[in-house]
Amino acid sequence: MHAGRGVARIGAGIVAVAALALPAAGAKAAAPPIPPVPPAQAAPVASARIAGFRSARFGMSESAVRAAIAADFRLSGTAVQAGENPVQRTGLLRIRVAGLIPGGGTAQVDYIFGYRSHTLMEVNILWSAGTDPGLAPAQLVANGAALQAYFQREGFAADRTVRNAVLPDGNVLLFRTQDAEGHAVVLILAGKRAKGANDQSSRLTPTALTLAYAADPAHPDVFELKNGAF
Secondary structure (H helix, E strand, O other): OOOOOOOOOOOOOOOOHHHOOOOOOOOOOOOOOOOOOOOOOOOOOOOOOOOEEOOEEOOOOHHHHHHHHHHHHOOOHHHOEEEEEOOOOEEEEEEEEEOOOOOOOEEEEEEEEOOOOOOEEEEEEEEEOOOOOOOOHHHHHHHHHHHHHHHHHOOOOHHHOEEEEEOOOOOEEEEEEEOOOOOEEEEEEEEEEOOOOOOOOOOEEEEEEEEEEEOOOOOOOOOOOOOOOO
16 A cells, blocks of 8 residues: 555554664663563563564555454454555554453554555554543553563563663653564553653653554655755
């Protein structure tokens, strides 16, 4: 799918993993307003890999992703919205899924297709009051803690993993890692800091939780003007 072919515009509210100001692996993490994850109980997985989200795999065509959505969530037809990011000129398919995390409310899932390749390059999952008006800040924190613990158990390389880091905008990077092929997972708890607080220990009131899977966060397949074009 690519922009401009009768595709409805959903908007540009997409989390661009490559654009996030993330600390380098191994950076000192500031304490977030959630309890630390307990040590993993399962044995580390030596070859932990990020290939996509559920049945949807990086590099799939739109039709293949639609089939994956139908297999994973039994959604098709108008339940799957097609759209575009008008700035990055990437296509997307959007769905709403209740109970993606049991008891965790309804999430919005965006499957994003590259500007040139028109194949799946990123999947973004969002929990917020916009996806589910009943989602309270405490539930967003609980969802984030559950996902953080899940990824911690996967056994990703410690030197490629960051947890519990406060970002420059005050949001909390709960988890970020890359596998041996450079595919990434990023989990961010976003919200509002206490007004007038300038230190990282100020309490965050969560308003959104975002989980992003990216095939190549360092070189995303998006539209960009070439240097010297103007």
